[in-house]
Amino acid sequence: MGIGQKTRYLALEAKCAAFGKCIHPDGSFSSARKKFQKRLAGPKDIRENGRDTLIYSYYPNVPATDVEDLFFRLQAEHRAAQAELNGIKHGIEVEIRRDAEAKRNRWTAEHEKWQGEVALAREALNAAREKKREDLEKLKIVIPDSLRPIYEKLRQL
Numbered sequence: 001m002g003i004g005q006k007t008r009y010l011a012l013e014a015k016c017a018a019f020g021k022c023i024h025p026d027g028s029f030s031s032a033r034k035k036f037q038k039r040l041a042g043p044k045d046i047r048e049n050g051r052d053t054l055i056y057s058y059y060p061n062v063p064a065t066d067v068e069d070l071f072f073r074l075q076a077e078h079r080a081a082q083a084e085l086n087g088i089k090h091g092i093e094v095e096i097r098r099d100a101e102a103k104r105n106r107w108t109a110e111h112e113k114w115q116g117e118v119a120l121a122r123e124a125l126n127a128a129r130e131k132k133r134e135d136l137e138k139l140k141i142v143i144p145d146s147l148r149p150i151y152e153k154l155r156q157l
Contacts, residue, residue: 019077023074
C-alpha cells in the first residue's frame with residue numbers, strides 16, 4: 001500500500017466517521033431533521049402554566065425540501081465513501097490472507113527440509129553407533145580368572 005493509498009484510506013475513514021456522526025439515527029443532523037419534521041407536522045405548541053397558558057407558533061426558515069435534499073445527498077455521499085472504504089479494507093484483508101498463506105507454505109517447505117535433514121542425521125548417527133557396536137563386539141577382552149566374579153557381578157547389573 002503506497003502513501004497515496006494510505007492517505008486516501010485515512011481520508012475516507014475520517015469522512016465516513018464525520019458524516020456518520022451526523023446522519024445516523026442518533027446523529028446531530030438526523031435529530032435536527034426529526035425535530036424539523038415534527039414541527040412541520042405540528043407547528044403549534046401549547047405550554048400550560050396555571051392561568052398563564054402560552055401558545056407558540058413555529059415556522060420553518062428553510063424549505064423542507066432543502067433539508068431533505070441535503071440529508072439524502074449527505075447520506076448518498078457517506079454510502080459511496082463507505083463502499084470505497086470497504087473495498088480498500090477487503091483488499092487489505094485479501095493481501096493479509098495471501099501473505100499468511102505464502103508464509104505458511106514457506107514454513108512448511110522449510111520444516112519438511114529440516115525434518116529430512118534430521119532424519120539423515122539420525123540415520124548417520126545410528127549407522128555410526130551400529131558400526132561402533134560391531135567394532136566393540138569384535139574386540140576380544142580377556143578377563144583374568146581372578147577378576148571373573150567381579151565381571152559377572154557387573155554384568156548382572
